Amino acid sequence: MENEVLTTLPFLKGRGGAHCRGCGGKDLFTALDLGDLPIANELLRHSDGSLERFPLHLRICTECGLGQVEDVVTPERIFRDYRYLSSMSTTFLQHAADYVLQRVQEERFANDDWVLEIASNDGYLLRNFLPHGIKVIGVEPAQNVAQISESLGIKTISEFFSSQLAQELQLNYGYPKLIIANNVMAHVPDLIDFVKGLAILCGDETQISIENPSLGNILIGMQFDTIYHEHYSYLTATSVSAICKTNGLNLFKVDELSIHGGSNRYWLRNSSQNDSVDPSVALVIQHETENGLFDANKWSHYSLEVSKILKGFQEWLNKSREKDIRIYGYGAAAKASTILNSIEVEKGLIKAIADVSLEKQQRFMPPHGVEIISPQDLFVQKPTDILIFPWNIKTEIANFLYSNLDASVRLWCAIPEMHQVKLR
Numbered sequence: 001m002e003n004e005v006l007t008t009l010p011f012l013k014g015r016g017g018a019h020c021r022g023c024g025g026k027d028l029f030t031a032l033d034l035g036d037l038p039i040a041n042e043l044l045r046h047s048d049g050s051l052e053r054f055p056l057h058l059r060i061c062t063e064c065g066l067g068q069v070e071d072v073v074t075p076e077r078i079f080r081d082y083r084y085l086s087s088m089s090t091t092f093l094q095h096a097a098d099y100v101l102q103r104v105q106e107e108r109f110a111n112d113d114w115v116l117e118i119a120s121n122d123g124y125l126l127r128n129f130l131p132h133g134i135k136v137i138g139v140e141p142a143q144n145v146a147q148i149s150e151s152l153g154i155k156t157i158s159e160f161f162s163s164q165l166a167q168e169l170q171l172n173y174g175y176p177k178l179i180i181a182n183n184v185m186a187h188v189p190d191l192i193d194f195v196k197g198l199a200i201l202c203g204d205e206t207q208i209s210i211e212n213p214s215l216g217n218i219l220i221g222m223q224f225d226t227i228y229h230e231h232y233s234y235l236t237a238t239s240v241s242a243i244c245k246t247n248g249l250n251l252f253k254v255d256e257l258s259i260h261g262g263s264n265r266y267w268l269r270n271s272s273q274n275d276s277v278d279p280s281v282a283l284v285i286q287h288e289t290e291n292g293l294f295d296a297n298k299w300s301h302y303s304l305e306v307s308k309i310l311k312g313f314q315e316w317l318n319k320s321r322e323k324d325i326r327i328y329g330y331g332a333a334a335k336a337s338t339i340l341n342s343i344e345v346e347k348g349l350i351k352a353i354a355d356v357s358l359e360k361q362q363r364f365m366p367p368h369g370v371e372i373i374s375p376q377d378l379f380v381q382k383p384t385d386i387l388i389f390p391w392n393i394k395t396e397i398a399n400f401l402y403s404n405l406d407a408s409v410r411l412w413c414a415i416p417e418m419h420q421v422k423l424r
């Protein structure tokens with residue numbers, strides 16, 4: 001397992017004394033230390049296998065407000081064989097379709113205009129532009145996922161986005177009309193190079209739209225299970241504004257969205273475009289400070305709350321052992337891995353975890369090799385209780401489960417604290 005932990009990038013020096021990934025500053029405080037965890041999207045091939053663990057330690061820069069995990073696992077390891085397909089959730093598909101429709105209605109796309117999506121995944125978003133005759137290019141490093149997108153007729157470059165790739169794209173295709181980068185900026189270890197790449201491709205007519213869950217939701221919504229190694233950075237409007245400004249981009253608007261448990265959509269333009277900044281920018285930045293996002297004491301209190309939630313979850317699992325009940329999980333998402341690996345789970349307490357993704361079925365969730373099965377298998381195994389891990393789409397999942405299961409089956413979520421999920 002040599003070369004899995006990056007040590008060569010200038011700002012990434014490992015535990016202690018690391019510089020901020022966004023601004024190079026040195027003043028970072030501990031927000032939450034989850035200990036050593038496996039990479040959240042890595043699954044076992046055998047029930048008795050084990051995975052390498054890496055420290056997972058969220059810190060926040062007091063200078064630019066960027067949250068970040070300190071120890072870094074290479075993107076090559078995490079993303080080359082990525083098992084997350086955006087098209088697996090109807091909520092995300094609808095969100096993507098709505099976004100594209102809005103863009104097409106609000107913008108005037110000329111014949112030679114084109115749209116670039118960075119981390120275009122399986123083409124779940126870009127495919128919505130095709131019926132409008134708008135040219136699109138996707139950048140998606142995971143080859144297995146890029147192939148799906150290509151099969152839909154979407155030109156897809158299977159590489160990591162970087163300033164170098166941006167230069168090549170600009171040279172070959174000119175400036176895009178629109179650059180979309182959803183749920184990706186947090187995934188890049190060299191954030192500055194990524195932003196430089198955006199700036200290279202940002203012509204005078206280009207708009208950049210970036211969606212990402214906000215660090216505020218981790219704090220306010222107790223969403224600590226969204227901290228994992230592949231999320232190197234935890235964005236705030238404060239940090240996006242600061243980092244982009246030093247690289248020639250201007251944050252001119254922030255939309256607050258409900259997707260992924262609360263995301264921000266950051267709108268960027270070339271700094272040379274001297275036009276007005278929407279009041280939403282100052283407002284969101286002000287709320288971030290007022291909510292204590294950059295306050296070490298607030299996070300220290302938060303760490304205690306997280307411990308209580310994990311304890312509550314563990315007690316719930318243990319209590320179930322005494323009764324005649326059969327607990328299953330639903331959604332073998334990264335969130336499941338983070339929470340299950342943050343507590344001591346007794347083997348056999350969770351019978352299996354169901355997931356619609358064929359990519360995940362017949363693999364096993366660490367630490368105890370809980371089998372991942374199809375939803376159809378879940379239905380015949382007669383669960384009494386199901387724990388929904390992707391709480392951000394719990395209503396969608398609950399609807400699906402209750403349309404296939406007896407109403408006596410209890411559905412649960414562990415975030416923000418252990419609670420039963422009811423449709424009404």
Ligand SMILES: [Zn+2]
Pocket residue numbers: 020021022023024025061062063064065066
């Ligand atoms: Zn910083």
